[in-house]
Amino acid sequence: xxxxxxxxxxxxxxxxxxxxxxxxxxxxxxxxxxxxxxxxxxxxxxxxxxxxxxxxxxxxxxxxxxxxxxxxxxxxxxxxxxxxxxxxxxxxxxxxxxxxxxxxxxxxxxxxxxx
Numbered sequence: 001x002x003x004x005x006x007x008x009x010x011x012x013x014x015x016x017x018x019x020x021x022x023x024x025x026x027x028x029x030x031x032x033x034x035x036x037x038x039x040x041x042x043x044x045x046x047x048x049x050x051x052x053x054x055x056x057x058x059x060x061x062x063x064x065x066x067x068x069x070x071x072x073x074x075x076x077x078x079x080x081x082x083x084x085x086x087x088x089x090x091x092x093x094x095x096x097x098x099x100x101x102x103x104x105x106x107x108x109x110x111x112x113x114x115x
Contacts, residue, residue: 015048015056016056019043019048019052019053019056019063022042022048026039027064027067027068028071032064036050068098072101075101
């Protein structure tokens with residue numbers, strides 16, 4: 001019984017990581033204007049439903065927030081934005097800062113692949 005529960009938990013974490021990965025790729029590609037439906041279309045191609053997305057994240061905003069936090073944690077040059085995001089959550093200025101950071105991240109990613 002405990003073994004079945006462990007398998008179910010592992011599958012849930014794998015699905016959660018998959019959703020985060022797809023959302024991160026789409027967010028880096030399209031920026032903060034990305035909609036939930038664009039991510040859902042990509043998830044549907046790999047047999048993950050919109051209901052599964054909401055089961056794991058509760059809301060589209062929760063998912064976007066976690067993806068942006070992941071990007072910031074993995075990018076040392078963006079780590080300083082975390083304090084700004086925490087301080088000015090919901091502020092239009094914060095949205096612009098995050099958008100600029102994502103643009104820089106996309107540009108640097110392309111540059112590294114070419115070089």
